[in-house]
Amino acid sequence: MTELIAFTGQPLDRADHLRRDESALAQLRRDDALLLSLxxxxPDNAGEGGLHWMPLDQAASDAELVFLGLLGGRAAFAAVPDKGDPDPAFTRRKTWDAIAQLPARDIAIYGAARSLxxxxxxxxFCxxxxxxxxxxxxxxQRDCASCGASHFxxxxPVAIMLVEYRDADGVKLLLGRQERFPPRSYSALAGFVEPGESFEEAAVREVFEETGVRMRDVEYIGCQPWPFPSQLMIGCIGTADSLDLRIDYQEIEDARWFSFAEVAEAVAQRADSTSFVPxxxxxxxxxxxxxxxxxxxxR
Known part of the structure; x- marks a missing residue:
């Protein structure tokens, strides 16, 4: 597959050399700079479905401004809100409805801006x-004038994994669901990479902890920046030698093996699928x- 994964394909030139130059940043703020409207x-979508940009001089006078980079040669900024978002991504229906209307390049811009x-x-606070x-x-960066510490x-990183099992009857895929998922929805298992782990080790550990399945031969598929609040989803696939499950119901609500036909139907039919909702x-x-x-x- 050659398509872009959502939140990738960033069109912004991050222009790191300009971040360090206060005089250059000050000049950029005066030179027809853009402010991302949120x-x-x-996202605060424009009428045609893309992100809405305003002149930078419309920002509040006391706003903390973040330099996102250069967009078509113009400096792009976003203003820091009064507070962050403590709620999980699935609760943000308004956000998801707005994202669904954005073209791919705007989704990437929004994702970077939201995380930052x-x-x-x-x-x-330090x-x-x-x-x-x-x-x-x-x-x-954020600096503390009191102790001199800098924060970035x-x-x-999150490992997100497909687990497959092959035998003479064909291939099956292990998927799970959280209690908060919509009805009939199943997805890839996932978990945070812990200190001292590679993402492959984290994938093996998480699959075993959640389902009791031993996974091996982990291979990388792709990755996705996920701005809720700021994660890197590292997609991979591995092989299981047994269909036996020992589900940790404190971690997940359910896990099941699905046949190729069931997964193919879910991918094709989406909410109308009879097997599960992807x-x-x-x-x-x-x-x-x-x-x-x-x-x-x-194959």
């Missing part, structure tokens, strides 16, 4: 001494399922 942390300004809203911090390096936007199209898990179906169909 409704809190949700949400981080600023959550990190106004984790080392507790004093207030201020933006630096165009908004890609973080991205949390993940939203913006999620890498949906891309991974379609990638798997396409690969298996060619």
């Amino acid at each position: 409704d809190g942390l949700a 300004i949400d981080w600023h809203a959550r990190h106004r 984790a080392q001494c507790g004093h207030g911090t201020t933006p630096a390096k165009g908004g890609w 936007p973080r991205t949390d 993940p939203p199209s913006q999620a890498i898990a949906d891309y991974m399922l379609r990638w798997w179906v396409e690969r298996e169909a060619k």
Whole structure:
């Protein structure tokens, strides 16, 4: 598959050399700069379905501004909201409805902007001494004047994995669901990479912890920046030697093995599928399922 995964294909030139140059940033703010219009942390779509940009001089005088990069040669900024978003992504129906109307390049811009300004809203105080911090390096850093510590936007790596089992009867795929998922929805298993782990090790551990299945031969599929709040979803696939399940119901609500025919139907029919409902199209898990179906169909 050659299609872009949602939130990738970033059109912004991040222009790191300009972040460090305060005089250059000041000049950019005066030179017909753009301000990304947001409704809190949700996209504020223009009438034609793309992101809405305004002249930078419409920003509030006391707003903390983050330099996103250069867009078509013009400097693009976003303003930090009063507070971050403590709620999980699935609760943000307004955000998802707006994202569904955006072209791919705007989804990538929005994802980067949301992650960055949400981080600023959550990190106004120094984790080392507790004093207030201020933006630096165009908004890609926060500094503490009290203890001298510098803080940087973080991205949390998450392993998200397909597990397949093959025998003489064909191939099956292991998928799971959380209690918060919509009815009949199943997706790839996933979990955060812990300190001291590779993503392959995290994938093996998470599959075993959640389902009791031992996975081996982990292979990389692709990755996706996920701005809720700021994660990197690392997609992979591995092989199981047994269909036996021992589900940890404190971690997930259910896990099941699905046949190729069931997965292919879900991918093709979406909500009308009789087997299960696949993940939203913006999620890498949906891309991974379609990638798997396409690969298996060619075998």
